[in-house]
Amino acid sequence: MPVDTRVTRMLGIDAPIISAPMGWVARPELVAAVSEAGGMGLVPGSLPVDQVREDIARTQDLTDRPIGVNIPLAFAKDPAVVDAVVDAGIRFVTTSAGSPDRYTPLLKDAGLTVFHVVPTLAAARRAVDAGVDGLVVEGVEGAGFKSPHEVAAMVLLPLVTRAVDVPVVAAGGIVDGASLLAAFALGAEGAQMGTRMLASAESAVHANVKDAVLRATETDTVLLNRERRRPMRVLRTDLVAAAEADPDRDPTPLLGRVLETYRDGDLEASLQQLGQVAGRIDEVIPAAEIVARTMAEFEHLLGTLAARHLPVPA
Structure with missing residues (x-):
């Protein structure tokens, strides 16, 4: 059954699930599969902008369902990425890793719906003041670059949803219907899945990386690079242990070899950005099955929790 929230209505989708825009992971096959x-x-x-254009075009060849684009403001140095998005007819954009003031007016003037990724309540308020249509509220348990202000989603979501009146997508720790329902209970109207989609059949990463997710426990990720206040959550490996042991060395350049990990399967070549929820993933399945199972469990729990825990009136 389609779920009716402000997120699903704004984006024209049936399931309130967004796949995270993971570089070199969310290739057109995965992006299209989630939309389908x-x-x-x-x-x-x-x-690079030419790659973004190509990926949008290839994805649109694979599905006529709505797709979106993420613009990470700190990394998308070329403003031509905005033109690429607008020219391709994209209607939904998330922005992240920077000030929402930078591109929000331009994107809004082009008629796009804009959600901004935020890690704190203060950032959420700034984004709303900048005119965004919604927020992706990201807890510290999620993968990749994090705010130095480490706030878990269970704390952050209710703070934000009670303070602002725009739709919220939860990110960090979402892997199934139970976690989706928990996010909804805290005020979210959608959820973004990253690590769960990385370990999908359509994910572009090497089988060695997917196997590493399946082997991971809930304690097998670490916030690296805290000393420079640019932490990123990555899988614990020997390479990461060496980086932790040398706090004077900036580990960020190790990401320059990420294709050797994601494409070639060398787990010690670069950093694998995984969330704590890797500890809850035990199989690689198609993206469509991830969405279907998540929504089936969500609906089942939504219908049974009251009956299970509230007393029956006499």
């Missing part, structure tokens, strides 16, 4: 399943796939805008 009723959710919203996001093309990563962190790649």
Whole structure:
């Protein structure tokens, strides 16, 4: 059954699930598969502009369902990425890793719906003041670059949803119907899945990376690079242990070899950006099955929790 929220209505989707825009992971096959399943796939805008154009076009060849694009403001140095998005007829954009003031007016003037990724309540308020249509509220348990202000989603979501009146997509720790329902209970109207979609059949990463997710426990990720106040959550490996042991060395350049990990399967070549929820993933399945299982469990729990826990009137 389609779920009716402000997020699903704004984006024209049936399932309130967005796939995270993971660079070199969310290739057109994965983005299209999520959209075909009723959710919203996001093309990563962190790649070179020509690659972004190509990925949008290839994804649109694979599905006529809505797709979106993420523009990570700190990494998308070329403003031509905005033109690429607008020219391709994209209607939904998330912005992240920077000030929402930078592109929000331009994107809004072009008629796009804009959600901004925020890690704190203060950032959420700034984004709303900048005119965004909604927020992606990201907890510290999620993968990749994090705010130095480490706030978990269970704390952050209710703070934000009670303070602002725009729709919120939860990010960090979302892997199934139970976690989706928990996010809804805290005020979210949609959820973004990253690590769960990385470990999908359509994900572009090497089988070695997917196997690493399946082996991971809930304690097998670490916030690296806290010393420079640019932490990123990555899988614990020997390479990461060496980086932790040398706090004077900036580990960020190690990401320059990420294709050797994601494409070639060398787990010690670069950093694998995974969330804590990797500890809850035990199989690689198609993206459509991830969406279908998530929504089936969500609906089942939504219908049974009251009956299970509230007393029956005499």
